[in-house]
Amino acid sequence: MKSLAELDKLREKLQEEMRLREGKEDVKVVVTMGTCGIASGAREVLTAILEEISKRGLKGVTVTQTGCAGLCHCEPLVEVERPGRDKVTYGHVDEKKAREIVVSHLVNGQIIKEWTIK
Amino acid sequence: MMEELAHHILDVARNSLEAGATRVEITVEEDPTGDLLRFSVVDNGSGIPPYVQRQLANPFFTTKSGKKVGLGLPFLQAAVERCGGNLEIRSDVGRGTTVVATFPYYCWDRPPLGDMPRTIVSLLVGNGHLDLCYRHIFNGQSFELDTGEIRSRLKGIPLDTPEVLLWLRQYLAENLNILSGGGGYEVARRAG
Numbered sequence: 514m515k516s517l518a519e520l521d522k523l524r525e526k527l528q529e530e531m532r533l534r535e536g537k538e539d540v541k542v543v544v545t546m547g548t549c550g551i552a553s554g555a556r557e558v559l560t561a562i563l564e565e566i567s568k569r570g571l572k573g574v575t576v577t578q579t580g581c582a583g584l585c586h587c588e589p590l591v592e593v594e595r596p597g598r599d600k601v602t603y604g605h606v607d608e609k610k611a612r613e614i615v616v617s618h619l620v621n622g623q624i625i626k627e628w629t630i631k
Numbered sequence: 632m633m634e635e636l637a638h639h640i641l642d643v644a645r646n647s648l649e650a651g652a653t654r655v656e657i658t659v660e661e662d663p664t665g666d667l668l669r670f671s672v673v674d675n676g677s678g679i680p681p682y683v684q685r686q687l688a689n690p691f692f693t694t695k696s697g698k699k700v701g702l703g704l705p706f707l708q709a710a711v712e713r714c715g716g717n718l719e720i721r722s723d724v725g726r727g728t729t730v731v732a733t734f735p736y737y738c739w740d741r742p743p744l745g746d747m748p749r750t751i752v753s754l755l756v757g758n759g760h761l762d763l764c765y766r767h768i769f770n771g772q773s774f775e776l777d778t779g780e781i782r783s784r785l786k787g788i789p790l791d792t793p794e795v796l797l798w799l800r801q802y803l804a805e806n807l808n809i810l811s812g813g814g815g816y817e818v819a820r821r822a823g
């Protein structure tokens with residue numbers, strides 16, 4: 514059973530990791546969460562990304578959300594921005610694709626071209 | 632289409648964020664005995680001007696430039712109407728907005744409540760500073776989560792760190808499960 518006291522332990526672990534990363538720039542992952550995004554699974558995509566990041570122990574990844582991008586027909590959308598590189602936008606992302614994007618793009622630095630939209 | 636009420640709740644609360652809210656209170660009340668399911672989202676955002684309020688049920692109306700339709704609230708309105716429920720929107724420009732949706736608990740057409748932990752966690756992604764208060768009431772028993780309390784425990788570690796959010800998701804899931812006695816319908820029947 515999770516208790517708030519247990520959160521203290523997690524905090525200590527994260528504080529240690531933060532000290533080690535001091536000053537390094539983060540990779541940014543953005544999920545669009547307009548109405549269409551939500552209706553087509555953005556919430557599921559978002560939590561899948563969190564899970565995969567945590568499962569792989571990835572550090573230095575900031576996950577954020579944004580509102581409608583005006584691209585209903587491509588939702589859910591996921592953008593990946595690595596420091597010093599162009600932004601890459603993936604369309605029609607589902608939970609499975611989201612996990613693969615984390616592994617391929619964030620872990621291995623490999624863009625999955627077929628899923629990107631311009 | 633939104634399959635869960637939790638999707639609608641996320642959508643309404645996302646509107647709050649777009650309206651610049653720094654505090655959002657979400658309450659879900661399940662009262663099987665009284666045949667009622669109600670949720671409310673209360674924010675301190677910029678509010679909805681009266682001319683927009685008149686248009687809220689119109690799916691083709693939006694204030695966002697570059698966006699042709701604003702489907703969020705009309706979807707919810709339709710879901711409410713399908714089961715003869717009620718949707719109430721009150722808004723004060725500069726002070727905030729309150730959205731309250733009420734459904735009969737036992738109605739075949741009512742979408743299931745769905746995954747509230749996922750909705751709460753999704754709202755917090757990238758919004759570690761948001762003051763979010765989530766209250767869930769089931770047959771008069773309640774559970775409450777306040778991000779202020781969580782943040783003070785985290786002592787500077789961002790609330791929206793993936794590990795923290797996943798922890799919160801589980802924390803919520805376990806507590807909601809206990810609250811509903813591990814399966815809403817069964818409990819409701821035994822109690823009734």
Ligand code: FES
Nearest residue numbers: 547549581583585
């Ligand atoms: S919500 Fe549909 S384009 Fe944004």
